[in-house]
Amino acid sequence: GESVGLHLPTLSVQEGDNSIINCAYSNSASDYFIWYKQESGKGPQFIIDIRSNMDKRQGQRVTVLLNKTVKHLSLQIAATQPGDSAVYFCAERVNQGAQKLVFGQGTRLTINP
């Protein structure tokens, strides 16, 4: 169950459907963005990244879109599978030298069979 004060956005989709997870970032100077997947009891796992000079990047079943005008990122997952169920975080790199990342709140994705 969820704890008091926990406001994790949730998204439920049917297995095989496509899903879109959205994220707003804060720093217009950020030059690099990453989507991470985190399963229960595990550390964040890299999914896909995009540099600020691009607006779209595709991977295997995943696509990241970047809209710098409104400081918005999205992660599209095609043909979702049960193993896609996890919490997804976007992260922005705010300090290129230090590789310091600022993470968004996260979205819990549940894939229904």
Place this chain on the structure above:
Amino acid sequence: DTGVSQNPRHKITKRGQNVTFRCDPISEHNRLYWYRQTLGQGPEFLTYFQNEAQLEKSRLLSDRFSAERPKGSFSTLEIQRTEQGDSAMYLCASSHSGGLLEFGPGTRLTVL
């Protein structure tokens, strides 16, 4: 090398006790990061090392927290006089300079 490892995976302690966590990064990575993650939130940056030098510390890292990386390989994070608000997942990550951060499984701390 199988990735970043952290020990212990879980730690339960009483308020006021000291705890120490260990992180073993990917062997060829010269950078090591500590993040803290509370329930339902994204990880928050605490500090990072390049080799043995601690180059940046967040304001989140109070004077009860200290991190070391004495030989530029493994790192320890110590919390003195733990408080209930210290309960969180402590994540370690490593990377090459300018490279992708790879995270370990984390140490979950519960302060009673």
